[in-house]
Amino acid sequence: MESIHTEKAPMSPGIFDSHAHYDSEQFQEDLHTFLPSLFQKGVCGIINCGTDLSSSRFTADLCARYAPVYGAAGIHPECAGNPPENWESALEEILRLPKMVAVGEIGLDYHWEENPARDVQKEVFAAQLRLANRLGLPVIVHDRDAHGDTMDLLRQYKPKGVVHCFSGSVEMMREAVKLGLYIGLGGAVTFKNARVPVEVAKEVPLDRLLTETDCPYMAPVPFRGKRCDSSMIVYTAGKIAEIKGVPLSEILEAGRRNARELFSLPDFP
Numbered sequence: 001m002e003s004i005h006t007e008k009a010p011m012s013p014g015i016f017d018s019h020a021h022y023d024s025e026q027f028q029e030d031l032h033t034f035l036p037s038l039f040q041k042g043v044c045g046i047i048n049c050g051t052d053l054s055s056s057r058f059t060a061d062l063c064a065r066y067a068p069v070y071g072a073a074g075i076h077p078e079c080a081g082n083p084p085e086n087w088e089s090a091l092e093e094i095l096r097l098p099k100m101v102a103v104g105e106i107g108l109d110y111h112w113e114e115n116p117a118r119d120v121q122k123e124v125f126a127a128q129l130r131l132a133n134r135l136g137l138p139v140i141v142h143d144r145d146a147h148g149d150t151m152d153l154l155r156q157y158k159p160k161g162v163v164h165c166f167s168g169s170v171e172m173m174r175e176a177v178k179l180g181l182y183i184g185l186g187g188a189v190t191f192k193n194a195r196v197p198v199e200v201a202k203e204v205p206l207d208r209l210l211t212e213t214d215c216p217y218m219a220p221v222p223f224r225g226k227r228c229d230s231s232m233i234v235y236t237a238g239k240i241a242e243i244k245g246v247p248l249s250e251i252l253e254a255g256r257r258n259a260r261e262l263f264s265l266p267d268f269p
């Protein structure tokens with residue numbers, strides 16, 4: 001699908017967070033005062049990502065309530081073990097709600113032993129890749145310690161989308177870009193031990209980069225370990241700007257422009 005919105009976004013800092021979880025219980029207490037405060041601090045757009053049917057429904061409600069919030073609905077690999085029998089039609093119903101712009105967060109996570117079996121994860125991931133292609137929607141992909149199988153499925157289904165919190169090598173990044181995918185970089189690039197993410201940040205083409213948090217997780221330095229929120233992207237983007245040797249504004253602008261393009265968003269302030 002081609003984006004019909006090509007105007008340059010105004011304003012600074014103009015932070016676009018392409019990956020957030022404001023449905024998390026860590027925001028339960030203060031969500032409806034906290035979220036509007038972020039819009040005052042220059043956050044101009046957020047994609048909230050569901051991880052199961054109920055958080056995807058919560059995401060659709062957030063979209064209805066807040067103009068800068070758009071949504072993704074999907075079954076996260078950690079939740080892929082026992083989805084309800086009718087999950088595919090239920091998910092499709094949510095995806096047809098207003099402002100739902102992507103299938104996500106979906107993918108593979110082989111990091112935790114207690115996660116669903118690999119075959120089960122692959123089956124649920126593949127079903128959602130087919131659904132995304134059928135609906136003409138991009139995907140938001142989670143890949144943790146599962147690079148080989150993730151790339152196999154992306155090669156097979158060739159969806160539009162982003163590999164979020166990208167943790168693969170520069171070579172894998174290049175292949176993902178060749179497949180037409182975007183690369184999401186978050187707080188991990190600021191961590192002291194970051195080596196590969198820094199190389200990826202250096203090499204990723206600016207027109208393929210998405211800015212993101214994965215909040216409330218993955219807070220960038222100097223907030224590492226604290227509750228993360230979308231305004232902290234200035235620290236992540238600042239680090240990427242330093243790595244690439246370009247101004248911060250250029251990274252933030254790329255984050256807005258690429259998100260608008262990938263998710264076919266209307267203009268946001």
Ligand code: NI
Pocket residue numbers: 019021049105214
């Ligand atoms: Ni996430």
